Amino acid sequence: MLTVGVDVGGTSVRAGVVNADGAVLDTARAATPSGEEALEEAIGAAVAEVASRHKVSAVGLAVAGFVAPDRRTVRFAPHLAWRQAPVADRIAARVGMPVVLEHDANAAALAEHRFGAARGAGIAVLVAIGTGIGGALLIDGKVFRGAHGVAPELGHLRLVPDGRPCPCGKNGCWERYCSGTALTTTAVELLARHPGVSTLMAREALGDSRAVTGRRVAAAARDGDPLAKRAMADLARWLGEGLALVADVYDPEVVVIGGGVSESAPLFLDDARERYAAVVTGAGHRPLARIRTAQLGDDAGIVGVATLARELAPTRTARNGRR
Template identity: 85%
Template sequence: MLTVGVDIGGTSVRAGVVDSRGSVIDTSRAPTPAGEGPLEDAIVAAVEEVSSRHTVSAVGLAVAGFVASDRRTVRFAPHLAWRQADVADRMGSRLGLPVVLEHDANAAALAEHRFGAARGARIAVLVAIGTGIGGALLLNGEVFRGAYGVAPELGHLRVVPDGRPCPCGKSGCWERYCSGTALSATAVELLAKHPGVSTVLAREALGDSRAVTGRRVAGAARDGDPLAQRAMADLAKWLGEGLALVADVYDPEVVVIGGGVSESAPMFMDDARERYASVVTGAGHRPLARIRTAQLGDDAGIVGAATLARELVGKMSRNSKR
């Protein structure tokens, strides 16, 4: 049985056909548009593109936002247009296929627990670092959703009172200091303070500071740009600080770092681990969580959403036989 997983983030809409072993066998990708209508059109186009080449039985949508506990409605998405939107029903009607929703971090965590870095862990946390931060908690392989389906929003833990404004409405959220967006913001701030340090990024920022994207900063850091490396060091610091908060609350066995920014993990993970180990409560007197990079990479959300879609079809089939 083949199913489609769609990872809907603040930057891109990515669809993939996934088999029962968790392998992605075909993909399509498009920029995330503004507005509910264009966003839903983009999802339909992405699914129809891959399903035109394969016979698929269901669709799972991994959404960067609050998903209701019945996994039919998007309550709120800081980086997307949906507000109390019946997305599963609308998409199911347009696609003619069963559709299930899941928070993107939950979907990625399930994929890593079934097929990747968290396999076999009793208590596992996933921190997905992309445009923002998504978080997920698995207890014995089951997603912890909270009372109303929105837990745990780790990216919106406030780490800097009166800090950078966040699209969620607060300021100083963890994802404003540890994400692709944060990497860009930090580099732009450093350029303003130290205009002569980075000739590459400074030249690119002259025309439009939006050219200094998180991906571009990571590339410049990889190439040895000193200012970009300072921005990467700042991200590592805030990742370590946030992981210490997560460990204080959940005491997990393993923390999986996923999302698009994890592609640059060799540049920040060692420093983040050191920071975490030094600031966690009881440092030096407690076992530390294993901090691992996601094995499924940027495909984890797609694989998890498609796996949930496969389970939905199985449940529907069992119910029809009763």
């Protein structure tokens, strides 16, 4: 049975046809519109495009936002138009198939547990490092959601009291020090303090700090730029600090590092592992979690939510009397 997974992000909507082995057979992509109606039209069109080429039976949406425990409603999505919106029912009406929702980090974690880096782990944590940090916790392969469906918000753990301000309203959140955005902030701060150290990064900036991006910092670090390497070392330090905190709370078997920043893992992951091992409670006297990079890349959310749709949608169809 083929199903469609749709990754609904702040910049793009990507639909993929997924089989029972977790393989993505076909995709369609569109830019993410700003309004609710336009966004739902874009999702419907992307699903219709791949459904015209394959016989599919259900749809899952991976959403960067708070999803209600019944996986029918999007309560809040900071980069999308939905607020307390019955998204699953609206999209189902458009596409004529059962639809389920899932938080995008949860969907990616499910995919990595079923097909990737966390396969078989009893307790697994996914840390998705991109613009910010998304997190997911799996216990015996099941998503832990908390009492109200919004756990775990790992990116907003406060690591630095009175630290960098965060859009969430707090200061010193983990993602302010360990993310693509944080990497940019750190590089700009270092450029201001040490203007003569970095030839490559100074040339990137050209007097305009907006020219500095996380991807450019990583590229400069690969080319040996000393300031960019220092920025990557700072990210590694804070990744290790945050992972130690996560391990103190959850004691996972495996931590999977995903998201766009994970593509640069060779630049920081070994140092992050060392920092984690040094500062975790009971360092030197306890087993450590395996820290691995995600195996499914950008497809993880699509694969996870399509798999969820395969498992849940037939049940919902039967309950609704349409099977």
